Each structure stands twice: as structure tokens, then as C-alpha cells.
Amino acid sequence: MKLQKNYCFVCGMDNPGGMRLKFILDEARQTFVCHFRLGKRYTGPPGHCHGGIIATILDDAMGKVNKLHHVVALTREMTVEYLKPVPLHTPLRVEGREIEKRGRTHVNTAEILNHKDEVLARSRGIFIAIDPEKMFAKYVER
Numbered sequence: 580m581k582l583q584k585n586y587c588f589v590c591g592m593d594n595p596g597g598m599r600l601k602f603i604l605d606e607a608r609q610t611f612v613c614h615f616r617l618g619k620r621y622t623g624p625p626g627h628c629h630g631g632i633i634a635t636i637l638d639d640a641m642g643k644v645n646k647l648h649h650v651v652a653l654t655r656e657m658t659v660e661y662l663k664p665v666p667l668h669t670p671l672r673v674e675g676r677e678i679e680k681r682g683r684t685h686v687n688t689a690e691i692l693n694h695k696d697e698v699l700a701r702s703r704g705i706f707i708a709i710d711p712e713k714m715f716a717k718y719v720e721r
Contacts, residue, residue, distance in 0.1 A: 589639035600636070602643045602675075610676040611643040617667050628665040633691065637702035640675030640689035645706055647677060652685050652706035663699045670694045683708040 584593035591597050602613045615636075623629030638654055645652040665671065675689040685706040691699045 587639070589635055590643075598636075600639070600673075602640065604646075605674075608676070609647060610674050611640060611646075612672060612674050613640065614670065614672045616670060617665070619667060622667065624664060626667055628667060630659075630661060633661065633665055633700050634659045634702070636673050636691060637675075637689040637700060638704065640673045641687035641702060641704040642675075642706065644675045644677050644687040645685050645708070648680065648685070648708075650685075650708040651711040652683075652708040655705045655707050657702055657704035659700060659702045661700050663697065665691055665699045666693070671699075678703070 585591040586594045586597070588594060588597045590600050590602060592599055598615075600613045600615050602611045604610075605612050617628050617632070621628050621632045623632070634657070637659060638657055641657070642652070642654065671691060671693060673689055673691045675687060678686040678688055680686070685708065686703070687706060688701065688703050690701045693699055
């Protein structure tokens with residue numbers, strides 16, 4: 580099965596309006612990491628990122644962790660703690676890692692950190708592994 584191009588808003592390289600974030604696996608820590616900067620199009624409070632974009636980045640970072648088990652898993656539930664405002668135009672990083680796995684259920688966490696390694700926002704998410712061939716059959720390129 581060949582899925583269509585990657586138009587994911589966060590990590591899709593085929594989405595011209597997307598964020599195009601690139602996640603790398605830190606194998607030693609079993610953590611997915613992405614270094615990035617946010618431009619003014621993501622403004623919420625003046626000079627800082629909108630909370631919905633923060634949640635979106637954290638969700639994608641947690642979702643990447645499911646690749647460790649070679650599954651596609653969709654977000655069932657997530658919580659976000661907004662600890663400090665996330666600034667625009669400054670180096671940031673997001674890290675996602677696993678908390679636990681029980682059958683089809685994957686529990687992951689992610690954090691957005693600044694260049695001083697201060698945690699600005701964190702999340703916890705529950706993901707359910709699915710069969711992508713069944714769920715996304717009508718979106719497959721033929």
C-alpha cells in the first residue's frame with residue numbers, strides 16, 4: 580500500500596503551508612528530537628506562540644514515538660501543561676518519548692524546551708494503534 584505524499588501540517592515536507600519540522604531519533608535515549616524556530620505566523624500573545632500551535636507540536640512529537648514499535652497510532656487523549664510562554668524567533672527543541680505500552684495503547688510524553696533547557700510546555704498523550712490499510716484505504720494512491 581502506498582500512502583499519498585506527506586501533507587501533515589507539522590512534519591509533512593509536501594505541505595507548502597505546513598511547519599515542515601524534522602524529527603530525529605536519539606537512539607541512546609529512545610527519544611525523538613526536533614530543533615526549530617517559530618516565525619510570526621504562529622503568534623498568540625505578542626512575541627510568543629499560540630497555545631494551539633504548542634499543542635500541535637507536542638502532539639506530533641508524541642506521535643513520532645510510536646514509530647519505535649513500527650505502528651501507526653492515533654491520538655485518543657492528550658493533556659498540555661503551559662509552563663512558560665513559548666517565544667518566537669528563538670531556538671527551541673521538542674522531545675518525545677514513551678512512558679508505557681499496553682497492547683494497542685501507547686502512552687507518550689513530550690516537552691518543548693528553550694536554549695537554556697528550561698521546559699516551556701509539556702504533554703502526555705494516549706495513542707491507539709490502528710490498521711492504516713483499513714482506516715485510510717480510500718486515501719491510497721492507485
